[in-house]
Amino acid sequence: MEKFIRLTGVAAPLYRPNIDTDAIIPSREMKRVSKEGLGEGLFADWRYSDVAARVPNPDFILNRPPFEKAPILIGGANFGCGSSREHAVWALKDYGVRCVIAPSFGAIFQGNCVRNGILPLVLPEERVAALANAADPRPVTVDLEALSLTMPSGEVLTFAIPPADRQMLLEGLDPIGVTLKRLPAILTFEAEHLRRHSWI
Amino acid sequence: MGKPRTLYDKIWDSHVVHRQEDGTCVLYIDLHLVHEVTSPQAFEGLRMAGRKVRRPSATLAVADHNVPTSHDRLAGIKNEESRVQVEQLAINTKEFGVDYYDMSDIRQGIVHVVGPEQGLTQPGMTIVCGDSHTATHGAFGALAFGIGTSDVEHVLATQTLLLKPSKNMRITVDGELPVGVTAKDVVLAIIGKIGTAGGTGHVIEFAGSVIRGLSMEGRMTVCNMAIEAGARAGLIAPDETTFEYLKGRPQAPKAATWEQAVNWWKSLPSDEGAVYDREVVLKAEDIAPMVTWGTSPQDVLPITAAVPNPAEETDEHRRAAMERALKYMGLTAGTPLDAIPVDKVFIGSCTNSRIEDLRAAAKVVEGRHVADGIYAMVVPGSGLVKEQAEAEGLDKVFTAAGFDWREPGCSMCLAMNDDKLKPGERCASTSNRNFEGRQGPGGRTHLVSPEMAAAAALTGKLTDVRTLN
Numbered sequence: 001m002e003k004f005i006r007l008t009g010v011a012a013p014l015y016r017p018n019i020d021t022d023a024i025i026p027s028r029e030m031k032r033v034s035k036e037g038l039g040e041g042l043f044a045d046w047r048y049s050d051v052a053a054r055v056p057n058p059d060f061i062l063n064r065p066p067f068e069k070a071p072i073l074i075g076g077a078n079f080g081c082g083s084s085r086e087h088a089v090w091a092l093k094d095y096g097v098r099c100v101i102a103p104s105f106g107a108i109f110q111g112n113c114v115r116n117g118i119l120p121l122v123l124p125e126e127r128v129a130a131l132a133n134a135a136d137p138r139p140v141t142v143d144l145e146a147l148s149l150t151m152p153s154g155e156v157l158t159f160a161i162p163p164a165d166r167q168m169l170l171e172g173l174d175p176i177g178v179t180l181k182r183l184p185a186i187l188t189f190e191a192e193h194l195r196r197h198s199w200i
Numbered sequence: 201m202g203k204p205r206t207l208y209d210k211i212w213d214s215h216v217v218h219r220q221e222d223g224t225c226v227l228y229i230d231l232h233l234v235h236e237v238t239s240p241q242a243f244e245g246l247r248m249a250g251r252k253v254r255r256p257s258a259t260l261a262v263a264d265h266n267v268p269t270s271h272d273r274l275a276g277i278k279n280e281e282s283r284v285q286v287e288q289l290a291i292n293t294k295e296f297g298v299d300y301y302d303m304s305d306i307r308q309g310i311v312h313v314v315g316p317e318q319g320l321t322q323p324g325m326t327i328v329c330g331d332s333h334t335a336t337h338g339a340f341g342a343l344a345f346g347i348g349t350s351d352v353e354h355v356l357a358t359q360t361l362l363l364k365p366s367k368n369m370r371i372t373v374d375g376e377l378p379v380g381v382t383a384k385d386v387v388l389a390i391i392g393k394i395g396t397a398g399g400t401g402h403v404i405e406f407a408g409s410v411i412r413g414l415s416m417e418g419r420m421t422v423c424n425m426a427i428e429a430g431a432r433a434g435l436i437a438p439d440e441t442t443f444e445y446l447k448g449r450p451q452a453p454k455a456a457t458w459e460q461a462v463n464w465w466k467s468l469p470s471d472e473g474a475v476y477d478r479e480v481v482l483k484a485e486d487i488a489p490m491v492t493w494g495t496s497p498q499d500v501l502p503i504t505a506a507v508p509n510p511a512e513e514t515d516e517h518r519r520a521a522m523e524r525a526l527k528y529m530g531l532t533a534g535t536p537l538d539a540i541p542v543d544k545v546f547i548g549s550c551t552n553s554r555i556e557d558l559r560a561a562a563k564v565v566e567g568r569h570v571a572d573g574i575y576a577m578v579v580p581g582s583g584l585v586k587e588q589a590e591a592e593g594l595d596k597v598f599t600a601a602g603f604d605w606r607e608p609g610c611s612m613c614l615a616m617n618d619d620k621l622k623p624g625e626r627c628a629s630t631s632n633r634n635f636e637g638r639q640g641p642g643g644r645t646h647l648v649s650p651e652m653a654a655a656a657a658l659t660g661k662l663t664d665v666r667t668l669n
Contacts, residue, residue: 017521018396018496022635027616031266031281033240033288045637076517078397081430082633083614084332085238086348107400107432108332112348129517162364164224175350176251179358182218182226186360189217189228190255199453199461200230200258200325 002117003172007098008141012061012070015132019075020082021109030087038087039094062095066137074132075102077125080109089116099142101149103128114165117172119144121159144170204471206368207437208403211343211468215326217360226360230325233311234261234298234352236289237616238330242353243292254359256297260320263289264310266616267303269579269606274304282617296356309582309608312336312550316420317584319449323438323465328355333550333632334433335426339419340446341438341468343403346427366432367477369402373410375484380666382560383418384552384630384649386410386482387425388490392500394480399431402478405470406436410484416445417556424551425632428497437469491537491662492634492647494525499634501537503652503664509533528636529644530624538662540646544627545570545657546639547603547650548579549613552630557650558589562597564654564665570602571660577604577619579611603657615640628656 028051029041040054042062049057056063062070073092079102080088089112092100098118103125105113113120119142123131138152144166149157168175179186194200205213217226239261246252253259266282267273277283286303293300301308307318312333315321321337327344328334330352337344351361371390391398404426411419419436426434443462446452453461488502499522501508510522510533526533531540547553547561558580570576578598580586586608589595595605612619613631621627621643630653631638634645646662655663 016524017517020496020633020635022614022633022638026637026641027265027614028641030237031279031285031616033285034244035241045641051641078400078430081396082332082427082635084330084346084348086241086330086350087238089348104397104400106430108346108348112350115348115350163222164220164362164364175362176245176249176354176357179226179354179360179362183358186217186226186228186358190359193215193228197324197461197464199457200322 001115001172001174004098004117004119004144004169006141006143006145007071008139009071010066010137011072011074011101011131011140012067013074013132013135014061015074015076015129017076018078018081021080021085021088021106022082024080024088025085025091030085035090037094038091039096042091042095069096071096072099072101072140072142073097074128075100077103079105081106084108086112089113089118093118101128101131114168115175117169119169121149123157123159127157204473206470206474206476207341207405207435207468208343208368211324211326212365214324223364224362225365227326227363228360229328229355230258231315231320231327232259232355233315233327233329233334234259235265235311235329235331236263236285237265238349239352240285240288240292241349242356243296245353246296246356251357253296253298253356258359259298259356260315261289261293261298261300262308262311262314263303265610265614267609268617269609269611269619271607273607279618306583306587309585310550310553310610312424313554313581313585316340316416317449317582319446319452322446322452322461323442324468328361332427333424335431336420336424336550338423338426338434339416339436340442341436341465343433343435345433366403367401369399369404369431369478369480370476371404371406371480371482372408373406373482373484374408375410377410377484377487380489380651381487382649382651383414383421385487385490387422388492388497388500388647389482389487391425391429391497392490393482394429396428396496396498397430399426399429402431403433403435404429404431406434411436412439415556416441417554420554421551425497428632438465489649489652489665491652493529493531493537494522495528495634495636496525497632497634497647499525500647503537503662505537507531507533507535507537538664541626541661542574542628542646542656543625544621545574545576545653546612546627546629546631547577547653548581548611549631550581551632552650553579553581553585555585555588557630558585558594561650561654562594564651564668565601565603565658566597568601568658570657574657574660575604576602576657577606577612579606580608582608612639614638628653628662
């Protein structure tokens with residue numbers, strides 16, 4: 001998995017509560033058997049005025065300079081709620097987004113981000129609102145080692161993230177590889193578990 | 201005796217393989233359900249790393265999300281991308297030795313209908329699937345939740361997941377449900393009360409006399425929508441209703457093992473004195489037939505109410521969200537909800553496509569006819585539900601009334617196949633999400649119970665089912 005250590009870039013405001021994963025990538029856009037190319041379907045129903053013809057909607061934030069290639073999104077509370085589709089995260093990543101700042105996240109989406117090298121960054125609601133309202137075209141810097149967010153003004157905010165998530169992102173770990181190191185313990189557990197519950 | 205534990209604590213504790221210092225656990229998974237949309241990249245990941253499926257016998261695959269529901273579907277899926285996804289599932293399950301119910305199999309259907317129907321879903325189990333509505337299986341007192349594709353691959357490769365325990369929340373619904381009020385109305389009322397993020401970080405145990413009195417189908421409807429309240433999972437303590445439903449199902453324990461299993465299942469309900477991090481109580485008498493007016497399941501009101509006025513909302517973010525929702529839905533504040541005309545009616549989805557749902561809708565429909573200009577469809581949850589409904593003559597009731605009777609699948613719940621709304625079309629739907637574009641780009645969804653959906657089909661507008669009788 002790609003590591004996440006430090007990121008400098010523009011943050012695009014998309015500050016609405018409950019942006020669900022159907023909005024991030026509609027079901028029609030995820031009929032693929034690979035993870036590649038899903039960026040085209042990112043926010044498809046909002047981003048295009050004609051989805052089939054891929055005509056950009058000029059009002060949508062990611063179609064407005066300087067936010068077209070923003071590597072950071074500023075979302076509202078409960079960002080990524082709804083469907084478990086990891087396609088939402090693959091679409092963000094394929095588009096070039098590596099960090100989403102929001103007051104809170106849908107739980108499955110948050111886990112999916114961490115497993116794909118995208119940082120789900122939680123800040124208090126009023127901070128996120130201020131960031132979004134400012135819609136500053138200048139870059140900010142996210143530093144996961146220092147747990148800091150440096151604003152265009154030079155102001156530095158700090159944030160928290162579960163240590164396990166931080167480690168996974170910083171080291172770009174392959175969780176399956178890590179778990180398989182515990183295979184003997186899994187096999188021992190499984191044998192006893194199935195002995196006690198033989199019908200499972 | 202140790203500290204009193206909740207049902208959730210007991211299932212969690214009995215599946216911990218290893219606990220890390222920060223509280224993250226390697227959790228053993230008993231049953232893994234797989235479908236065509238969220239699994240291809242996981243199988244590909246295994247292939248690239250040269251890994252196998254650790255326990256194929258604990259894994260079942262079924263195609264549901266984008267299968268057509270037309271009667272000619274066995275002649276082939278016309279949509280190229282859908283066809284490739286379904287074919288890839290067949291290839292992957294064959295290569296990795298996983299059981300697969302294809303479209304020609306009578307057992308094929310929506311994965312969350314199939315698991316319980318086959319008796320695979322059992323109390324005390326850990327169950328996962330790359331689908332957020334896996335919460336459905338919690339109705340049996342199983343810890344069941346949706347996961348992303350990276351975790352699908354993790355479970356395929358290791359039969360475990362890396363997880364931190366959730367908090368315990370209990371929602372108690374006591375009293376007696378008024379006539380015309382169903383399990384769907386109960387869960388919509390709950391989401392209306394706690395909000396779409398109200399359960400974040402928690403597993404919700406549904407309790408109280410109303411929940412106890414529900415059938416397994418009703419309990420599945422309630423647990424299904426736990427995710428719509430933001431919860432990791434929903435749970436209901438197993439009891440005689442659960443055991444009765446399970447007994448004799450193809451994959452349920454048999455003979456002496458059955459007794460052993462039931463004994464264990466009986467030890468699972470939360471201990472007296474178990475502590476919950478959060479408690480919510482609803483009175484059954486306060487719940488009416490519900491309908492959503494906006495673009496989040498929390499935008500819900502009794503059918504007797506009117507479209508709310510954003511101007512009366514004091515929170516500015518909430519006001520902005522309401523204004524946006526009303527604009528998308530094409531609704532004006534103050535309009536009585538039962539005056540809103542619909543174009544289509546959808547009865548189906550993992551929330552409401554089981555035999556009992558179809559019986560309830562058919563009872564409303566019998567001897568009546570779908571209103572002029574309305575397209576109404578019934579999509580049974582599985583081939584077996586369809587077969588049972590046909591044996592009871594329900595298909596005849598629906599078709600005589602002008603409904604379209606279809607083949608099983610997820611269908612217009614998420615509009616991945618040809619079943620979708622056109623821009624601006626309005627639908628009374630028994631599904632679970634009224635998100636923008638969920639049932640088709642620009643489509644407008646009103647979530648309701650099967651009875652309420654049937655009533656809307658008959659009158660051509662959102663209707664209080666109680667006024668039909």
